[in-house]
Structures are given as structure tokens and as C-alpha cells.
Amino acid sequence: MPSFDVKRLRQALQTRMLGQRCRYFPVLPSTNTTAHLLGRQGEPEGTMVLADAQTGGRGQGSKVWISPPERNLYVSLLLRPSLAPAQGPLISLVAAVALVDTLRQEGIACGIKWPNDVLIHARKVAGILTEMELQGDVVQFVVVGIGVNVNMTPGELDRELGPIAPTATSLQATLGHEMSREVLLASLLGSLEHWYERFCTEGSAPLLEAWQARSLMPGRRVSARTPDALWEGTVVGITQAGHLLLRDVDGAQRTLTSAEVRFLD
Ligand code: BTN
Numbered sequence: 001m002p003s004f005d006v007k008r009l010r011q012a013l014q015t016r017m018l019g020q021r022c023r024y025f026p027v028l029p030s031t032n033t034t035a036h037l038l039g040r041q042g043e044p045e046g047t048m049v050l051a052d053a054q055t056g057g058r059g060q061g062s063k064v065w066i067s068p069p070e071r072n073l074y075v076s077l078l079l080r081p082s083l084a085p086a087q088g089p090l091i092s093l094v095a096a097v098a099l100v101d102t103l104r105q106e107g108i109a110c111g112i113k114w115p116n117d118v119l120i121h122a123r124k125v126a127g128i129l130t131e132m133e134l135q136g137d138v139v140q141f142v143v144v145g146i147g148v149n150v151n152m153t154p155g156e157l158d159r160e161l162g163p164i165a166p167t168a169t170s171l172q173a174t175l176g177h178e179m180s181r182e183v184l185l186a187s188l189l190g191s192l193e194h195w196y197e198r199f200c201t202e203g204s205a206p207l208l209e210a211w212q213a214r215s216l217m218p219g220r221r222v223s224a225r226t227p228d229a230l231w232e233g234t235v236v237g238i239t240q241a242g243h244l245l246l247r248d249v250d251g252a253q254r255t256l257t258s259a260e261v262r263f264l265d
Contacts, residue, residue, distance in 0.1 A: 001070040001151065004052045005182050012186035017046035018077060018196070019189040025049070027069070029056035032129055032145035035076035039133055039141040045080040048189075057147065059127055060115075061260060068160050071152045072170075073181055076145040077192070081200055083139045085132060089242045091142050092116040092130040093211045094199050098191035099126050099146065100214045105187065108174060111216040114235075114244050114261055118148075119216060122263070123169035125149050146188070151178045204240060212237065222246070224259035231256065232264065 006024045013019055021044065028034050028051040035049040051074045054067030067074050079091065096116040103110045103118065103125075110120045118126040129145040149157070149170035157173060158165045171179050199207045212218070217235040224231045224246060231254060233246035244256045 003070055004050065006050075008180070008182040009185055012183050013189060014186065015046075015189050015193045018193040019046065019048040019185075021047045023047065023049045025051045027051060027053040027055060028074075030054055030058050030145075031074050031076035032058060032131060032143050035078050035143040035145070036131065036133065039078050039143060043078055045078060045141075047078040049076045049078075050074070050185075058129060058145075059147075060129060065127065065129075065147050066160050067147065068152070068156070071156065072150045073146065073148040073185055073188075075147075075185065076143050079142045079144060079196065081139070081142060081196075083142070085134055085137060085139055086241060087204070088130065088132040088139060088142060089115065090199065090204055090207065091144055091196075092128050093207055093242050094195045095128045095130070095144050095146055095192060097207065097210045097214060098188060098195045099128070099148070101191045101195075102184070102188045103171070106171075106175075106179070106184075108171065112211065112214050113263075114215065114217050114238065115242065115258070120169050120174050123167060125169050125171065125174070148184070148188075150181050150184060208238065208240065208242070211242075217244075221264040223262045223264055224256055225262075226256060226259045231259070 031049040031051050053069035054074050057065035057067035059065040096112045099118045100110055110118055113119050116128040117124050126148040131143045133140040151172045152170040154173045157168055161168050220235050222235055233248040236245040236247050246254045
């Protein structure tokens with residue numbers, strides 16, 4: 001499998017800003033960590049950190065993001081939006097909507113599991129890790145990290161992911177053939193730029209509507225594990241801040257800011 005071809009990416013890239021400044025590394029501990037360092041050094045908005053493999057890929061809730069070489073996309077974008085800290089999680093929704101649009105353009109049926117997993121036939125194909133850098137109450141920058149399982153074969157998924165392989169998939173496993181990671185990333189960056197610019201100019205309403213339209217959640221029975229409780233209920237929707245709204249068996253409504261969600265139905 002060839003290494004990532006940055007020249008091919010540049011040829012396919014049609015964005016104004018996102019990814020035009022590209023820092024490519026054959027291997028990194030984590031593209032998110034490097035993007036943070038660059039953010040602190042004053043790198044401009046839109047800078048992209050890309051790696052062909054990660055040795056310490058990070059997922060939600062201190063999980064590991066398994067990142068074998070030359071198969072997948074591991075990318076982090078440095079954004080400098082004017083946001084209140086409470087709005088930071090909305091950037092994850094931007095990425096989730098953009099990912100779904102990109103995959104659907106390739107003919108792949110997929111949707112979003114709250115907060116920001118992208119699933120194909122109930123299996124996770126992509127994840128998003130958004131991290132904010134604050135100074136006091138002011139957002140200095142946001143790093144949005146995206147991992148997409150692109151060209152791992154079913155055998156490689158089994159080997160690399162071990163016990164979690166049955167919950168995961170790749171685009172290769174779905175389509176039965178490989179995809180150009182460079183063309184896919186160019187398309188993803190175009191979609192991300194579109195939704196990010198809309199969010200920055202029009203606010204959260206169009207984004208929340210787009211997220212809901214791509215969500216697999218409404219009406220589903222779920223369990224939701226938070227650091228101090230396990231909730232069960234039916235999903236009502238998400239709030240303006242991107243939090244999950246659940247109705248439990250007693251009819252009480254709960255708002256969860258973060259949780260590990262499982263489908264029960
Ligand atoms: C999740 O679903 O748990 C989030 C996974 C995010 C993985 C990506 S890969 C690129 C970037 N660098 C990291 O260390 N994590 C994110």
C-alpha cells in the first residue's frame with residue numbers, strides 16, 4: 001500500500017483555506033497533539049496536520065484510536081473561530097455533518113451516532129476528537145481531529161482492532177474496493193470548509209438542522225453512561241448546545257453533555 005501522496009492531495013484540493021497549509025508526517029504520536037503545539041506557536045487557521053500512521057492516536061474518553069500505517073486518514077485541523085467555550089462542541093457537529101456528506105457523495109449509506117461517530121450499518125467507520133485551547137474564558141483555537149477507516153480490509157480490521165472489530169468497519173470493507181485517500185480527503189476538506197463557513201457566518205441553527213437530518217438517534221432507545229450514572233431512555237433530539245436529550249421511562253427529560261451511548265433496540 002503506497003504512502004500518502006501529498007502532491008495528489010494538492011491537485012485535488014479545492015478549498016480556499018482548509019488544508020492549504022499542510023504538515024505531513026509519515027508517523028506521529030497523535031496529529032491532535034501536534035496540531036495543539038502548532039496552535040500554540042501561532043500557526044494560522046486552516047493548518048492541517050496529517051499522518052500516515054499514529055503511535056498514540058487518541059479517541060473520545062481517553063480511548064486509543066488504532067492507527068495502522070498507510071491505510072486510513074488521520075488528520076487534525078487547526079481552527080480559530082470566535083466562539084464561547086460552551087459552543088466548542090458544535091465544531092464536532094460540523095465535522096460529523098461534513099463526513100456524512102462526503103461519504104454519501106461516494107454512495108455510502110451512513111449516519112451520525114451522537115455525539116460524533118459516523119456509522120455504516122451500525123458499525124463505526126470514523127470518529128472525531130475536538131479539543132479546545134482556552135485562555136481564561138477565551139477560546140484560543142480548536143483542534144478538530146478526524147480518523148477514518150479507509151482501506152483496511154476485513155482481515156486487517158480483525159487483526160488490528162481485535163475484540164472491537166465487530167463494532168467497526170472501513171470504506172474498503174463496505175465497498176469491496178480501495179479508495180484514494182487523497183481524493184477522499186480533498187472532498188472531506190471541501191465539505192468541512194462549507195459547513196464551517198456556514199457555522200461561522202449563519203450561526204448554529206442550519207448546522208443543528210443538518211446534524212439532525214443525518215442523525216441515527218431520534219426515537220432510538222439507548223443507554224448512556226456518564227462518569228457517575230447509567231441512564232436509559234428514548235432519544236428526543238439534541239439541544240442548541242449539541243447536548244443529547246433523553247426521555248426516561250418515567251417521562252422525565254434529561255440533558256446529557258457527554259456520555260457513552262449504546263443502542264438498545
Ligand atoms: C473517537 O471516535 O473516539 C475519536 C477518534 C478520533 C481519532 C482521530 S485520528 C486523528 C486525530 N488524532 C488523534 O490522536 N485522534 C484524532
